[in-house]
Amino acid sequence: MEKIFVLDTNVLLHDPMSLNAFHEHRVVVPMTVLEELDHIKDRRDKDVSREARIAINAIDKILFSASPREIQEGVNIPTSRESERPGTLAIFPDQLINHDTAAAFLDGSEQQANDNRIINTALHLQVKNPESYVCLVTKDINMRLKAKGSGLENVEDYRRDRVLEDIQYMAKGYEYLPGRFWDSINEVETLREGSQTIHVLDRASLGPLHVNQFIYDDSGFVGLVRAIDGERVELLDLCRDQLMHQSMWGLRPRNMEQAMAFFLIAQQDIDMTVLTGPAGSGKTLIALAYGLHAILEEKRYDKLIVARSTPPIAEDIGFLPGTEEEKMAPWLAAFDDNLEVLHGTDESPFSSIEYVKDKANIQFKSLNFMRGRSFNNAYIVIDEAQGLTQFQLKSIVTRVGSNSKIVVLGNLAQIDNKYISPLTSGLTYLVEKSKNFPHAGIMHVNGIERSRLAAFAEENL
Incomplete structure (x- = not known):
């Protein structure tokens, strides 16, 4: 027909x-x-x-x-x-x-x-x-x-942009197995590479996996899928206690998902990290803490670029005066809030924040002005990515130059674009298309750590 x-x-x-x-x-x-x-x-x-x-x-x-x-x-x-x-x-x-x-x-x-x-x-x-x-x-x-x-x-509806039939099947970056992981494994080959322990297992015994995915159980085992080669899977054995005691810029993880996000974002061979999760789960705080750590302590990057899309300014509060950074201030106030969390206990918090902004060369950008540019030696954070289309996210990720890392943040429950749903969001597309790329990491950060009121609102309102 x-x-x-x-x-x-x-x-x-x-x-x-x-x-x-x-x-x-x-x-x-x-x-x-x-x-x-x-x-x-x-x-x-x-x-x-x-x-x-x-x-x-x-x-x-x-x-x-x-x-x-x-x-x-x-x-x-x-x-x-x-x-x-x-x-x-x-x-x-x-x-x-x-x-x-x-x-x-x-x-x-x-x-x-x-x-x-x-x-x-x-x-x-x-x-x-x-x-x-x-x-x-x-x-x-x-x-x-x-x-x-x-x-x-x-x-x-136009369905070509759907990479999933149901959002519940979107990759989370980890697999929790109740009970004891090793009870379901019949055969394993264990290798030592310096201080690291590698387990080589049959892929058929583990179910669907992707590179840089975590596996953890109730007995304390945590493994990271380091490589998938045909029917064999390499698992990097990690210590749960060490994961929970990681520290970046004075910040420590409060739950297992945050601990896995800490570990993932700090890997030097991962060029892009995608952090999803509900409001208050710590996505922005983790991304900012690692950026400051990598720039000021490790000297790995030259600048920290924070960007997000902005609605038409004239429709909301009129045209704002000042530089691009000053115009972006209302939409990037969340990063100032997180800087206050990281430096709130300092003797002079305001001075510390201004010093860090200057020393880390923090730049606030609108995504509307990022196209056509190339960012080298930069740590880039894209906030509120759930409202971007696949086409927009692709054009942003292609701006990343040499010796740079990009961290994409988003919460699919807070989409405010009338033409985008969780199934068609560019964030969902990015997660599913990049999950098998060895230089990308994905983590759904769960657990509301902002406050008990925020946790109640996320779950019940």
Whole structure:
């Protein structure tokens, strides 16, 4: 059966290269979508306007040499696989649809006119192509409901960006085994490498694993998956007491997840660490403490860059005066709070914080201004990453230069982007795509250590 996919504007904004995701099928872009992209490309929101321009360029790259008739009938979408039949891309003049067709026709308020015209396109194609599978693809839940209520048989969310079917299966970076770990192991080879003890086990006896994943049990055993080679797994034997007594910049772990995060973030061969978890679990404090330790004590990096995305400033509190760092201050106050925690017991906390900021060369950046740059000899912390798309996170991670480490922080329960869910967040995508990379570490830091009130609120409110 021929498949025809009608794309909504938000699909192209969410993934500007989504045209390549429909393989050998027909892709139809209504004229209204092009008009919306044209309007969005000049918005003040740099992230959205940039993705609109990329989407427009991707469409132009496919259609630039085609005739008007070919554009309406469908132009082949280039494919990198020689064995795959190419799909086609067509532009549909939805402004010509009217009540004369047998399809249902939506009309209404000016605010909904564009959505209605896109739905009308799918309804029109459904009537004109009764033997085909006609599907509207949109990330707008209300638009999906309207389309189904109007008689459209097939309406879907854009699913290519989903790396999981259920968020509970997202990698946590550790596996807790009740009881005693060694009771389930029949055969093991133990090696010594200097002061380290390595256990080589059969992979089949351990279940799904990834590199740099921790395994711990009730008896005190803690192991780190150092390598996976075919059917063999190398486990680095760690001491639980030593993990719990680690110290960085005066900070000590309060629970096992924090202890494992301490160990992971300090590994020199790990270039990227992703820390997820609820508010108050200590993610930001751990990232900041290690950054200060690595810069001021180990002299490993030259600067500490703290960055996060910012909502449109003019919509919230007006344009702020001052330098980039001063403009970013309201959104990065959390880092000042954590510096106060680390230096709150000093004789002069304010002077200590200012000294540390200057000595560690702490720089506050907006993610909107990080693209196109390259950061060398830097320790980079990306905060509130749960609201970023896969495309945005990729463009940030590719900025990391030589002798640099990046730490990505996020809480999937606090997504404030209406087009992003925990399953489609760039943070989830980053975790799942990087979990098998030997130079990346993942840790879900559990346990609310902020206060008993914060723990109550996280669990019950």
